[in-house]
Amino acid sequence: MDLGQGLRQALSKLTGAGLVDEAAVKSFLREIQRVLIANDVPVKLVFELSKSIEKKVLSADVPKGLSLREQVVRVVYEELVSLMGEKYEPSLKPRKLLLLGLYGSGKSTSCGKLSAFYKSRGLSAALISCDTDRPAAFAQLKQLSQKTGAQFYGSEKEADSAKIVRENLPHVKEDIVIVDSAGRSAFDEVLVKQLQAINSAFAPQEKILVMPADIGQVAARQAQQFHEAVGLTGVILTKLDGSGKGGGALAACHAAQVPVLFIGTGEKMGDLEPFDSKKFVGRLLGFPDFEALMQKVQEVAQEEKLEAEGMDKLTLGAFYKQLKAARKMGPLSSVFGMMGATDLPPEMMKTSEDKLKRYECIISSMTAAERDDTSLLRKSKSRLARVAKGSGCSEQDVRELLTQFEKICAMMEGFKKDRGMRKKLEKMLKKTGMSMDKLPGMGG
Ligand SMILES: Nc1nc2c(ncn2[C@@H]2O[C@H](COP(=O)(O)OP(=O)(O)O)[C@@H](O)[C@H]2O)c(=O)[nH]1
Ligand SMILES: [Mg+2]
Numbered sequence: 001m002d003l004g005q006g007l008r009q010a011l012s013k014l015t016g017a018g019l020v021d022e023a024a025v026k027s028f029l030r031e032i033q034r035v036l037i038a039n040d041v042p043v044k045l046v047f048e049l050s051k052s053i054e055k056k057v058l059s060a061d062v063p064k065g066l067s068l069r070e071q072v073v074r075v076v077y078e079e080l081v082s083l084m085g086e087k088y089e090p091s092l093k094p095r096k097l098l099l100l101g102l103y104g105s106g107k108s109t110s111c112g113k114l115s116a117f118y119k120s121r122g123l124s125a126a127l128i129s130c131d132t133d134r135p136a137a138f139a140q141l142k143q144l145s146q147k148t149g150a151q152f153y154g155s156e157k158e159a160d161s162a163k164i165v166r167e168n169l170p171h172v173k174e175d176i177v178i179v180d181s182a183g184r185s186a187f188d189e190v191l192v193k194q195l196q197a198i199n200s201a202f203a204p205q206e207k208i209l210v211m212p213a214d215i216g217q218v219a220a221r222q223a224q225q226f227h228e229a230v231g232l233t234g235v236i237l238t239k240l241d242g243s244g245k246g247g248g249a250l251a252a253c254h255a256a257q258v259p260v261l262f263i264g265t266g267e268k269m270g271d272l273e274p275f276d277s278k279k280f281v282g283r284l285l286g287f288p289d290f291e292a293l294m295q296k297v298q299e300v301a302q303e304e305k306l307e308a309e310g311m312d313k314l315t316l317g318a319f320y321k322q323l324k325a326a327r328k329m330g331p332l333s334s335v336f337g338m339m340g341a342t343d344l345p346p347e348m349m350k351t352s353e354d355k356l357k358r359y360e361c362i363i364s365s366m367t368a369a370e371r372d373d374t375s376l377l378r379k380s381k382s383r384l385a386r387v388a389k390g391s392g393c394s395e396q397d398v399r400e401l402l403t404q405f406e407k408i409c410a411m412m413e414g415f416k417k418d419r420g421m422r423k424k425l426e427k428m429l430k431k432t433g434m435s436m437d438k439l440p441g442m443g444g
Contacts, residue, residue, distance in 0.1 A: 002039070002214060002244035003035065003036070003039040003244055003245075003246070003247040003284060004230050004283070004284040004285070004286070006034075006035030006038065006039065007012065007035055007103075007284055007285055008031070008284075008285060008286045009035075009078075010028060010031040010032050010035060011028075011073060011076070011285065011286075013028070013031070014028040014069065014072060015069050015073065016378075017029075017219035020067075020069040020072065021068075022058060025057055025058060025072060026054070026069075028072065029053060029054055032049075032050060032076065033046050033047070033050050034055070036049070036247070036306075039215050039216075039244055039245060039247050039248055040216030040245045040247070040248030040249075040253045041083070041217070041247055041248045041252075042217045042220075042251060042252055042255065044250070045083060045251050045252075045255055049079050049080075049083055050257045052079055053072075053079050054077050055075060055322050056075045056079075057071060057072050057075050057187075062431070065207070070294075073285075074294060076285075077281060077282070077287075077290055077294075080277075080281040080284070080285075081277045081278050081281050082277075083251050083254065083278040084247070084250045084251060084254060084280060084281060085250060085251075085253065085254035085259065085260055085275070085277050086254075086259065086277065087274075087275065087276045087277060087278065088234070088259060088260065088261045088262070088274045088275045088276070089274065090117075090118075090121075090261070090262075090274050091098070091164045092118075092121055092122075092123060094123070094175040094176065095175075095177075095204075095205040095206060096177045096178075096179070096200065096202060096203065096204040096205055096206070097114065097176065097177065097178045097179070097204055097205070097206040097208060098109055098178075098179045098181065098198065098202055098204040098206065098207050098208065099114075099178065099179065099180055099181060099208050099210055099236075100181045100183075100207065100208070100209055100210070100226060100230070101183055101209050101210035101211060102183045102184060102185065102186065102187070102211075102222075103183040103185050104183070104212075105183065105185060105210045105211050105212050105238060106210050106236070106238030106264055107131075107180055107181065107183060107210045108131070108137065108144065108180050109238070109264070109267065110143050110208075110210050110236050110238060110262070110264060110272065110308055111127055111141060111144065111178045111180040112127070112141070112144030112145070112147060112148055112150075112181065112269050113262075113264065113269050113270075113271065113272035114176070114178055114210075114262070114272065115127055115144075115145065115148045115149075115150035115176065115178060116147075116150075116269040116270065117262075118175070118176040118273055119148060119149060121148065123174075123175040123176050124151070124173075124174040124175045124176070125150040125151070125174055125175065125176040125177075126150060126151040126152070126153060126154050126172045126173075126174035126176070126177045126178065127140070127141055127144070127150050127151070127153070127178050127180065127246045128153045128154060128164065128165065128168055128169075128172070128177065128178070128179045128180070129141040129152070129153070129154035129164070129180055130154075130164050130165060130179050130180060130181050130182065130198055131180055131181060131182040131183070132158065132159050132160070132161050132164070132182060133182040134182065137180070137182070138154055138156045141154070141180050142154070142210060144269070147269055148269050150174075151172070151173075151174050151332070152177075153168040153171070153172060154168070155167070155168075157311070159434065160197075161182065161194060161197065161198050162182065162194075162198050162200070162201040163201075165179065165198055165201040165202045166201050169201075169202070170192045179198065179202055179204065181194070181195060181198055182194060187222065187225045187226070191229075192229040192230075194229060195226075195229060195230050196229065199230050205233070206233045206234070206261075207230055207231060207232050208232070208233065208235060208236055208261060209222070209223055209226045209227075209232050209235045209236070209258075210235070210236045210238060211223070211235055211236070211237055211238070211249065212237070212238050212239045213237045213238065213240045213245055213246040213249045213250075213263075214239060214245050214249075215240070215245070215249060216245035216248035216252070217248045217249065217251070217252040218252075219235070219237070219248075219249040219252045219253050220252035220253060220256040220258070222254060223235055223253060223256055223258040227258070227393075232258060233259075233261075234258065234259040234260065234261035235253055235258055235259070235260055235261065236260075236261060236262045236263070236264060236272075237249050237250065237260055237262075237263050237264065237275075238263075238264035239264060240263045240264060240265050241264075241265045241266045241271070242324035246263075247284070250275075250277075250280070260275040261275060262274055262275060263273065263275050263280075278290070278291070285298055286365060304363075315368075315371055315372055316363055316366070316372075316374060316405055317339040317363065317371050329331055358391070358393050358397055358401075359401050360394060361391035361393060362387060362388075362391040362393055362397065362398055362401055363386045364391070364399075365386075365390035365391040366387055370383065370387070374402055374405060374406070377398070377402060378402065384398055384399070428435050
């Protein structure tokens with residue numbers, strides 16, 4: 001199970017629990033610990049994190065408008081963000097970048113991606129091939145430069161990489177100059193000497209170590225070694241698309257105070273993004289725009305306070321309205337999940353257009369009293385038969401509707417302790433509007 005899956009599962013267990021109390025929070029924290037450790041986040045960091053979550057959740061005052069479960073989600077989000085590090089804002093000033101790292105870490109690919117990134121920001125870019133070890137390295141980088149439209153510099157015959165820099169640099173006119181260096185299968189003296197020579201010939205503002213995310217917490221030690229050899233300004237973590245250990249590598253780098261500048265998320269030239277821990281964690285937890293969502297939850301809670309009571313009982317009429325609204329917006333499972341309604345019967349969320357029409361007929365065939373109190377229909381065969389006949393549906397259809405409705409009522413019962421959960425759900429449906437399109441599965 002990867003980090004995102006594990007975290008989402010733990011969260012949905014917690015938010016699905018009928019009552020979120022101290023015991024539920026503690027068992028949730030144990031699960032989070034297990035997931036993080038299994039995903040190679042250093043144990044020391046995991047314990048610090050869970051201690052800090054526990055302290056914030058159990059001893060701090062819950063901010064206005066948040067229930068305990070929402071508070072837990074918020075704190076977990078914030079703590080994970082601070083575990084993974086800072087957001088990187090790439091400078092758009094002309095500058096020189098040296099990429100280094102071991103074999104196959106993704107250096108050459110990242111050189112190409114970086115040139116594409118800066119070009120998309122309106123800067124011109126140059127690539128200099130200084131990998132004189134691998135025979136195909138020159139051709140590979142040249143090809144990448146053709147893909148991204150970067151200028152290419154190098155010398156296929158020259159074996160001295162520092163000399164390549166010295167000879168080519170004076171001719172480079174581009175804003176962003178990126179040097180691709182040779183790797184080794186392990187960190188050693190030969191590599192260090194070569195990098196130091198390039199470093200002094202090139203004098204780059206940025207020295208960026210490229211590491212694949214699947215090395216997990218080893219990332220910290222590797223960064224340390226390279227830092228001592230040439231001094232690093234940051235790292236690029238590649239292959240975050242395939243690795244469940246990305247969280248471990250990110251956390252380890254942050255703990256070692258090595259900033260993660262970019263992450264690579266695929267083999268294509270566009271698959272590079274400046275690292276943003278909020279975005280990363282939001283995606284992991286399944287809420288890409290977590291802050292907007294949280295704000296909405298709080299707004300809804302505030303409004304709800306101002307409003308008079310009057311919706312203490314869920315009626316079939318209100319249920320029907322809700323059902324129709326839910327259909328219009330597409331699957332809302334992530335919003336509902338966040339608010340604790342993970343047990344919403346899936347068949348209800350998937351109710352077909354046809355069924356909705358049938359439900360509408362059935363409900364409109366009921367008397368106001370029956371809509372207010374469905375037990376009348378359960379108690380009286382003749383009432384049930386009358387509604388079925390009046391709506392042109394079978395008695396089975398009517399019973400099915402009652403059953404679904406009763407399930408919802410039972411679920412709502414479970415939320416009684418949770419301030420105005422039902423009203424929140426109803427308001428979420430009304431309010432969410434455009435911005436919810438950004439959530440997973442919300443499109444269309
Ligand atoms: N899936 C994925 N593959 C990557 C990523 N970055 C690099 N690769 C692949 O990793 C392999 C090694 O990359 P390369 O740039 O040649 O590594 P180098 O030896 O450090 O220069 C190539 O097959 C790349 O396509 C990434 O972010 N995601
Ligand atoms: Mg290479």
